[in-house]
Every structure is written in C-alpha cells, then in structure tokens.
Amino acid sequence: MEFGDGKRDVVDPEVRAYVSSLVTALGGSGADEDGRYVLGDDALACLRDLKKWLKLYDEKANRLDVARCLAESNLVGGDLLQILAAWPENATEDRLKLKIALACLELLVPLTWPLEKDTQAMTVNHHRHIPYLQIAQLGYKRSIINFDGARILHTAVRCALPSMAEAIGDRSTRDEGIIKLLLYFVRNIAMIAPPPNIQYEGDEAEISRSATVDAFDYQDILHLLLTVSSTMGEEFNTQDVVLLDILFHLIKGVDIEKLFVDESKADNTKIDELKRLRQKEAAMLRSYQTNAPTRHNRFGTMAWMQREDSKMTTISGQSAIIDSTKSLAKMDSTKKFKPPRKALKGEKGPLDFDTPVMLNVSATKHLRAFVEEFLDAGFNPLFGHLRKAIDREAERILEYHPMQFFYLVSWLLEAERIRRKGKKNSKSQKPEDVDSFSLVASVLNQEMFVTLNRAMDQSFENKSWQDLSAAMKCFTQILLTVQEMSESPLEDDQEIAENILNRIFYEETTHDRVANITRTYKDQGFGYLDSCTELSHNYLRILEQYSKQNVDMQVRSRRRVRRKKKVAKAAGEDQGDDDIDESDGEDESKAEKVSSERKFDFKRFAARFVTQGCIDTFVTFTGYYNDLKPAQLKRAHRFFYRVAFKQEMSVMLFRVDIVALLHKMIKGPEGLDPQASCFKEWDELIKQILKKCIRKMQEQPELVVEMLFSKINSTAHYLEYGYEKQTVSAK
C-alpha cells in the first residue's frame, strides 16, 4: 500500500487491520473507570486469536509481520501487562483470571523470543523487521521488569504454580507445557540485551544486568530457580536446559572476585580501585609527556640522520633530536604501508561470555546470596543431571548447551573456591568445621573428565573456538579445585584429589591436547587466548607440583592406604591384596623411585611447551601487557621464566620481535607502569633474558641471522648447547 506521501507500508494492510482490531477489542482504559484497565467482552478469545495469528501467519509463512504490528500497537505495555497486573494475589481461585493470565503469558513468550539472525531461512521480511523488533524487545523487557503496579514476573510464576505443585508423575502434558512456558519467559527476559551494533536510546540502567538481577530477586524468580534446580531429577526432569540457559544469561561475564568482596571492604576497594586507575593514568600521561614537544607545533625542527653509503634520512619534529631511538621511532611512525590483516574470530552474539559486566551494589548483594545458596543446594543436582543429558546426547540438548554448561561449571567452581578462601580468612577454623568438597562433587568424578575430554577434542577438531574456550576454562577450574582439595585437612578429600591428579599425570592424550591447543593459537580473539594460556599455565604448574611431591608425602599416602585396607580387613571384608604386608622401609624406597620417575616424566612433558608455536602464543598474550591483570601478567612471566631458565631453551626467545616487545615493556614508550607491583620481577627477568641474548650473539655470530626467524628444534638445540656441550665433555 502507498500512503499519500508516497511511503510504502512494510506490512500487508489487511493483516495490520485484522491485528489492530483484535488489539483494540482486547480491552482498554477510559475516563469512566478512573483510568483502570477494563477487559473487553471477549478478551480471552481475542488473546487466543492473536496467538493464532502469530502461529499461523508468522511462523507458518516465516514472516515477522504480526510481531511487527503488535510491537507498533504497544500490545505488551498497553494491554498484556495491564491484564496481568489486574490479577490480584488473593484471587488465585478465579479460573477465568488464571486462564487469561496464561493466555497473556502464551503471547509474551513468542514476542520476547530471541531473534536469530544468521539462519538460512531468513527472508526479506526478516531483514526488514528484525532491527525494529530488537529495539521493541528491549522496550518489552524494560516495561516487564520495571512495571510499577505489580510484579509481573511473580504473576507469571503464579500461573505455573498449580502445575508445579503436581508430582512429576501426575503432571499432564499441558502442565509440563505451562512450566516450560514460564521458564522460557524468564529465559527470554534474562537474555534480552542491546545488540552489539545498536545504540539503545533509552536508559540503559533500566534493562541492564543489575536491573535484571534486582528484578529477579524482588519478584522471587531467584527462589524459583533455586527450587527447580535443587529438585532437579526428583520433581523436574527436562527443564534442566532452560535453567542452564537462564543461569548462563544471568551470570555470564560477571567478575567473581568483585562479587565476593566483603561489603565492609567494598568501599575501600572501590577507593583503592579509583586510586589505582588514577595512578595508571598518571603513569600513562607521564610517558606521553616525556615524548611530547616542548615548543609549539609549528616550531619546525628538521633533523637528518647520517646513514652508511652517505645516505641521509630526514626526520621532522623536535622529538627526533633527543636521542637516536626516538628518531628511529619517529621514522617508523611516518610509514603508511600496512600489510593485510585478518580480523579476529570472536563471538559477539548473546552467547559471548568474555565481555565483562558491571553490577551495582544491590545487584551484587542479591546475586552473591543467590550464588551461595545455589552452590549449597542446586549445584550437584542440576549439573549432575545436565552432564548425564549431555552424555546421552538427549534431544533437548542443543548445540550451544555444552558450552553454557562448561562455562557455568567453571564460573561456579571459581566462585566456590573464592568463597572458601573468604571463609578461611574470616576465622581460624577447627578441622572438624572445614567443609568437604562434596558440594561440588558432581563435576569432579571420572564421568565428567570423560565428557570434558570428549568435548575438548570435538570442538578443537570442529574449530568451534568459543566452545573450546569454555571447556578450557572448565578444565582449568577443575584442576585448581582438585589442587585445593589435595591441601584440604580432610583425609578423604586428599585421597580423591590424589587419585585424580595421578590419573591426569599419566594421561598422555591430555598432555598432547593441552600442548596442541596452546601451540595452534591464531586470531581466535583475546578471550580464547586468555583461556588457553590460563589452562596451560595451571596445567604445567599443578603437574610440576605433583611431580615434586616429596618422598615423605608419598610414604604418608601409602601408609594411609594401608591403614584403610587394614580397617576394611578388620571389618571382615576379604581383600586379596598383598600390598598390606609391606614394611615402612620398603615404602620409602618405593616412594623414592616413584618420585624420581615422575620428575623425569614431567620434564619430558614440559618440553612440549617449548615449541615456537607455544612461545608465539604467549608472546601475543604478553603483547596486551597494558591491559592485563597482575595475575595474567604473572602467567606470562612464569612461562618465559620456565622457557629460558627451567627448560634452558632461551634461544627460542631470541627473535627480534620478541626482544623488541620485552624491551618496550620496560623502557617504553607506553611500557609497564614502573610503580606496578609486577614491574620489578619483569625487569629482572627481561634483563636476564637480554643478557643471555647479547652474550649468545657474541659467542655465536650466526645468531644474527637466526634472530630473524623461528628456529627449528635441531638448530635451536645447537645454538643453545652447541659450544657448551663441547666444554662439558672436555672436562
């Protein structure tokens, strides 16, 4: 249809007429009723008709026309929410009201359903409507969680309460459907966020994560989540994936350490943070000022550099005459040519979990309380259940669910560790008060390792980097948890941890996988880089500690095993194990042998990380040094230290770009902040590496050429040991 001014309507006018007449017939508020909302005579039928329109026109014909019309006619804010709000708490018995509320919910779910953009089925209509609908959904979310008159989400829960109250065996398909409807509604609300390429024009604070968490707390949604997750497997069964979805969208990107800062200390840390940032900024400005011109910009200094063959290079600007490095830098900066670069392959959709999210004070408090309760009650049932579903490849498990699963497990394990740390610091505990790790036991069993290993293999093969990144995070957190378990005062925990470590230590395929992943990093984005360096750092560190475990500890653990067996024997269980008869002396000799074997094994394993690929990965990571946190910088530091001094292959670091990076980190411009805590250790390390490098260059002049290239292993060995070996054998 063409309007008078020549504009064309994007929707079929007939459809628009039908839909808007339905919306009008639904009800409205007028001056006669003091502005209250009054339902139309046939409101229920209207709601059902609208649902049919959405289903039979939009879904069947794969268009979004009806959704667009409904967005334009303000159905959600003007009608549905008003209707839901008019259902008072004490009118639970009213069947008609329940029916109408349910019908509203049935409309709200498809309207808030996430719009996927990159499906094959997209038509012109999708391209036309999706940007509009995305903005409209933000509006829906805003009005739902900020509705003044009533708690909309809470009302939605009330719709499903009768169905949830039924025992799992007695529920009809309709009951199951209603529960699912409610959970998907909550999921949609949690998931709606401004798309990355669109600037939201309203108040961001009204739809931010903080607002969502606060609304969920105020409207008792968090209680709902706790109830469902803690009874997963008993009262609920197939709802686990929706719950996973909700939790993922609720906590992705939240900084755990900030979440668990003590409230009394929170103010202090905020001030400290401000101080730290001001200092960082001051350091940055200082480094700019040392390079800034001291005179006005038309002062017109011109310098030239005498090169060999009586060649001259002219450089303009005052900075050129200060010293030769600055004039060289200036010469470099005037060049225009840029080699072609590939863009980073990072995920930027709703599944992205690397973008950090800030929470305000009240949201932090609520989320923290929720996380603690969830760890206490919901973690094991929910994640045990999900793991089984993933292993079984159940139909409801979609492609992205394993990734969410691994991300959540890693996030919650870290939260649990930080919570324990907080508890330990708060008061000195007696051994009997220490919690065991059973709260998170469901993800520390052998089946979980199998699932995790398979997922890592698959995503590595399929090049689905986001999935791999989540799985790596999960593996890292499991490792860290196991390590803490091995230091637990409880003997049972120690034993379990030792068994797990033992298995990991001798699993060559895992070694290969970790080393391979680290070796093959190439433009997967910073989030991936962070996960893979974190994994390899912790993997190396924990296995090293394990290999260093002294003879003493092994003797103790053997004794423990023996004592247990004795107890078992005394209890009457017959076990044909002759280990029991060993004496203490034998224990020690055996332990010594084992520990020396382990040391050798570890050395062989660590050598896999001294390849050029792994070093390049860590160099790329270090390149972000100005944005890295102290813990991340430490990771890079330890790796270089390991390469240069523990594995004695510093030659691998002798490459001009690496030397340039290391030099820049300390000497600037835009180097590390000299006041930062880690500056000193970096300074020391880099000095040692450079010293070695200079010495090597003098000893072996052919390194001049090799400095330009990645070394092949045999050459590297010659360069590193070539002469030294000779002197050693001559002695």
Next chain:
Amino acid sequence: KAKQAVDAEVEITRKPRAPRVRLDENRLLSANGIPKLRNRAKHHLKFKGKGHEYSDAARLLSFYQLWLDDLFPKARFLDALAMVEKMGHKKRMQMMRMEWINEGKPKPDNDDLF
C-alpha cells in the same frame, strides 16, 4: 569507414601497473639482504656487555631496524619483521639458514663426536 574509426577508438592501451614491491626470498637473499646483515654485524655491531642490557638491546634493535629500512623501506619495523619471519619457513631460506649456521661451526664434522 566510420565503423572502423569507432573500432579503433575502443582499443585503449592501458599501461600495466607497476608491480608491487614485495619482501620476498629474492630480496631477502640479495646483496642488500641477509648477506649485508651478516657483514655489518661482523664489523659494526658492538656491545657494551654486562650492566648495559637495555642499551645493548636498543642498539641491537636499531641495527635491525636500519637494515630493514634499507631493504624494504615501505613497511614499519614490526610488520617487516613479521614478513621476514614468514619467509623463513620457505624451503630455500631454510637451506640457506642451515648453510650459514654450518659456516659458523668450528669443524664441519664436529657433530659426529657427540
């Protein structure tokens, strides 16, 4: 006749574009390339040694930077380094590298001893 004239006009002789200068093996192995680097390193690259790690490193870096500026003036230092590094994976370069290293070894058959 008129048709012929039109046909003649259609033929436009376009000058072929000047080939882009590349940092390839040939350039790297030419007299201005690595041979010059080796030569200059032998005669001009001097270090102060202990206690002057950073200034020595700066000297080393500017040594490479000037050499690359002569060899391939259009690219920035770090970009050019990445290009050179990539060249190093080529068969021919690897052979040359082995050769240069072997030149440095004191005796060619020394390897068999160990």
